[in-house]
Amino acid sequence: MEKRILGLDPGLAILGFGAISCTNNSQKPQDTTVEMIDFGVIRTTSDTEMGQRLCILFDDLHTVIKELKPDLVAIEKLFFYRMANTIVVAQARGVLMLVLAQHKLPYVEFTPGQIKQALTGYGNADKSEVQDAVARELDLDYVPKPDDAADALAVALTAWYQI
Template sequence: MADGQLVLGIDPALGTTGYGLVHCHGNRLKLVDAGVIRCRRNRPLEERLKELHDGMCEILAELKPDCFAIEQLYSHYDRPTTAILMGHARGAILLAAAQANLPVHSYAATQIKKTLTGNGRAPKTQMQFAVKHQLGLSVVPEPADVADALAIALTHYHFSQASPLLSQGTRARAI
């Protein structure tokens, strides 16, 4: 990251997907843009996925990130339907990244929490404070989807510092 890099972090969801763009230059981190893509919950699945894909394509065209970091899919045995819906959403998002020819890096939720706080089971408030601190923000990023997306971008920054191949745009498997 000698010349700096724009890292887009994505917190995928079918209802509200958070995104956060961070400029990384050496040890300096700067929030560039952040927000959410909201899909209308009363629409059929295929329409919601189209809304999500179209929204992600707009963001990628506008922000022009150098790389793309996303939370890995996880499932809980009590909520298999949630994992299936998340998989659909993640697929629409990853398609947009592939269409934009972006290198995709995928991180587990526990890996993100451990990287930012040192605790793989850190509560959401601790994560939000870590994001606020690392980006030098005056307030905690809201909503939580935005803070999570920024945490994912920051995780990629920390991993790319440890492994320079990641910052050179090497494609990581995002399955």
């Protein structure tokens, strides 16, 4: 049985997405496979008015979901590190949650530490270790770029490990 998981790394300037397909063989549970479907980013520029930036995220997320047809969405939880940055990311995240509700998509959330732990076995792993793990798990001979897309694939893989 195939399950499509869309990973999202929320952001206002750059929202990363990455989709994977997980196939379980009900006859042989050890025969599970995971493949990358697609990855990329949705970008908005700082010289664009805030409302318009949120509209771009809204429209582009609808397009991504229609094209990738996920069964489950995995989202990186909001990480507080600078108040001004946190507020704009929270606004983008609100748009993201609205789009998921409109598509009636179930979602799971993971902290950065949970994602690092799932992919590397170490909750304080650095970004390059996580990205190398993404490439290894998806049998890629490259690390997906930009970083936001690789992070989104990491979130999707974390969800796969949990189901």
